[in-house]
Amino acid sequence: MTRILRKEQGQAFPIYVMMVAGLLFLALAFFAVGKASALRNESQGAADAAALAAAQQARDDFGTGFLASLPLDMLDAFLGGSFVAPCHEAQRLADANGSDQQLCYSTPGYLRDRVTVEVQGRKTVDSSVLPGSENRRAEAKATAVVEFRCPNPEAVDLTGDGVLDLYVFTCRNGEIIEITLASPPPWESVSRTLFDVRLVDQ
Template sequence: MTGRSRNDGGQAFPIYIMMVAGLLFLALAFFAVGKASALRNGSQGAADAAALAAAQKARDNFGTGFYASLPLNVLDPFLEKPFFAPCYEASRLAAANDAMEKSCYPTSGHLRDRITVEVEGLKPVDSSVLPGSENKKAKAEATALIEFRCPNPEAVDVNSDGIMDLFIFTCRNGKVLEIAPGSPPPWETVSRTLFDVRLVDQ
């Protein structure tokens, strides 16, 4: 009886070792997957922040062209033409969120449209249970829409000289703006009413 018990114990020990090794591997695998998921989420957050920052900066830069388009009533052509994407702002926000901006470009053609930013995280997954993960970094992409939300303004030619002296904007958010091209308000006081900036799917 004693000899049989020792024999059974000797056979069980390798199985025990294999079970412990298997559980340890699973624990490491779950940890690696969790780390990869966290890095992916971090990169997505960096991409979102970068795209929004670039779009908001682009909106800030619209003021001069927007106001210049009003007297001759050529607002629609201004809103449809290509615009500059301030990708330096995207790079700055990506870096602040432990990522690197890999691409940044605007898509023009419909009331100023959107900016797309792709980023790559700075930290690799680097797990011993995932081959090649020592150089694997999370990538993410985000697109921010810059939407003109006060279409079809009423143009008023006070002096009947062919030059529009007043524009009345009725916006989708319920606000009404009156802008005189000859003495326009500071752009920062009206830009957020005129243009909405938000994240969208491509």
């Protein structure tokens, strides 16, 4: 009887070792997948921040061109004209979030300009259970829009000399912006009302 029990115990031991090894492998695999997911989220956050930063910088840079288009009745041309994304700002935010900018480009459009940024994280998954993970880095992409939300301005001749010198913008949020060409308000005080900046789906 004793010999039989010892024999059974001897046969069960390799099975026990295999089970423990399998559980350990699964634990390492789950850890690797969790790490990869966390790195992917970090890269997506970096891409979102980079795209928003570039779009916000573009909005800040619109001031001179926007105001110059008013007296010349060129507002539509300005809003539908060429648009170059300030990718240096996207790179700055990507770098601040531990990623490298891989691609940055603008897509101009009437009333809505887009900035798309692709980034790659600097950390690797580096898991022994995922072959090739020592060189694998998370990548992510994000697009932000700069959208004009105060269409159809009303132009007024304040002095009666035939020159339109006051422009009144009624925006979608109900706010009213008045721009007098002789003394326009500081651009930073009106740009966030005139232009919305937000992330959009790819």
